[in-house]
Amino acid sequence: MTQGTTNNRRITIDPITRLEGHGKIDIFLDENGSVEKAFYQIPELRGFEVFCLGRPAEEMPQITSRICGVCPTAHHMAGTKALDDLYKVTPPPAAKKIRELIYNTFMLEDHALHVYVLGGPDFIVGPDAPKELRNIVGVIQKVGVDVGKKVIAMRRRLRAFITYAGGKVIHPVFGLPGGVAKQISSDELPRLRELAKDGLEFARFTLDVFKDIVLKNEKYVDLITSNIYTHKTYYMGLVDDNNKVNFYDGKMRVVDPDGNEAITFPARDYADHIAEHVEPWSYVKFPYLKKIGWNGFTDGKGSGIFAVAPLARLNASDGIATPEAQKAYEEFNESLGGRPVHHTLANHWARVVEMIYAAERMNELVNDPDITSKEIRVIPTETPTTGVGMVEAPRGSLFHHYETDERGLITKVNLIVATQNNAGRIAMGIEKSAKGLIKNGNVSDGLLNKIEMTFRAYDPCNACATHSLPGQMPLRVCVRDKHGELIEEIRR
């Protein structure tokens, strides 16, 4: 494997494995051992548009759900909504509700995975804990075997429902232009209601765990609110007609760093509001708000950099439409100095608030009389041209844009995925935390973990291969001296 050492500070992007979600951080030190620059890089995915050209548009929800093994349901849903738009067809109410039920189940399950397995260990076990304990195994040791069993069992049941309703849990197949492929049987309702009820109980329990372990620990709260993890940027999230958080549908709303509404737009207009900035050191194009412009990796109202993901969604909304989540939303904002909350690590708390919302919404939907309706599809009759769909993926706003010829064969594809939307803020965060934490060239595993925590808070998904050959490392951190020589390398 290439080590990627450079002598002239030219950054070589060198993905070393084929794991899902792997990345690389390069930290450059000056002559005093302080951080001069830091970069976070991810591998490039090539040829997606070429792959799609000439294929029937109806295949897009299936194809795009294969981009990523982490959030296939989000791609499937954005793709399905893009097909609705492409064929100018409005799904019947039951179809929308079935989609939303599946989607909220997915959000609850995916958020739970992050809270307990991916990001949560930073807090539940602790950022300075020995690295062999900073994972799900350490979480179980901390919270107990019974809780561990509860988490595993709940997640499994949620996935079982997605399999039932969605066709396949890894690559769902339920979405069709104008509706869904399968109705929900009334025989299933008792089981579904039980699942939704237990899901809400589980979300409440998770909020209690978070409060007990994180919020009652002064050190953790200081860490969450510390300046090195704080950026004042714009925030983007999908909201309903009352400006309340919605994962499945609505208008995109952007608020400025003071929390004032800056922009709202429907899916169709996304390209009028989002542009992409290119940097020579990264494959990632950095999205920014066109109206504000690109002014470098800086905070503030004058910088078009924006954030998506749970914290951004709470910031971009005026509240949450379900009662318990609204209460949790208010507590979140009051505890952290009011909306908008600029602390990146508050994403973890926001994620738990969203778990409550997802579970409450599931309960509403399984008790909605429409949910077992047989009216689940409107057959498209219009000639397709252009379609745009957007949803809130667990990791933030996701856009799918397709264009076709009159036969419905793809002529153009553009996707802006959630982690890409966060790229600017993640890059700023990595550099700020590196500068704040590394002094005099002293680098420890605990410090590097605290730098990683910056991007882990966003639950980044840089999935390329949906691969997970065990034992290889999804992250490489390289610390280089002022000549670009590698002086420390840590592989995760």
Added chain:
Amino acid sequence: MNVFSQNPTNQKTLVIAVGNDILGDDAVGLHAARALRSDIGACIDILEASGTGFALMDLMEGYDNVLLIDSIVTENTRPGTIHQFTRADFQDTVASSPHYTGIPELFQLANQLNIPFPRNFLILAMEIEKDFTFREGLTEPVEKSLPDLTDKVKAILRSWNLNQNVPHVSSD
């Protein structure tokens, strides 16, 4: 399908292939699984998975023997070379990252929570070129080595005392 009824030891065996079927050679494990299914699918469970490490937990639970087939980029061997790993090969990386749950963590977790997990576990991974381009189908060296991979899978299954059910049929 789940019950290994012909097996005198009554063990449950799973072949699980991981990969992305629109990412070229990354899908070699999935291709192998499809070839194996027509051959030995009647007596062994064969699954294709494209999820994250943690998702394998649900799939492996309750099986006595699991053989995982995958692709790998070591850049030390020619594409098409088959590597074999045991759990011991990954012990050094146990619990190395809070952002990642791999096979070692899954086994630890299963142990912690008393989840029935495989006693026999092996990985076969075929070397592929480093490439992140979306496409269907395999490159020539990988395609050519596919029968070797399926033969190795069958040889391992036989070594797990499942020979009554795994025919000695070469894929050539």
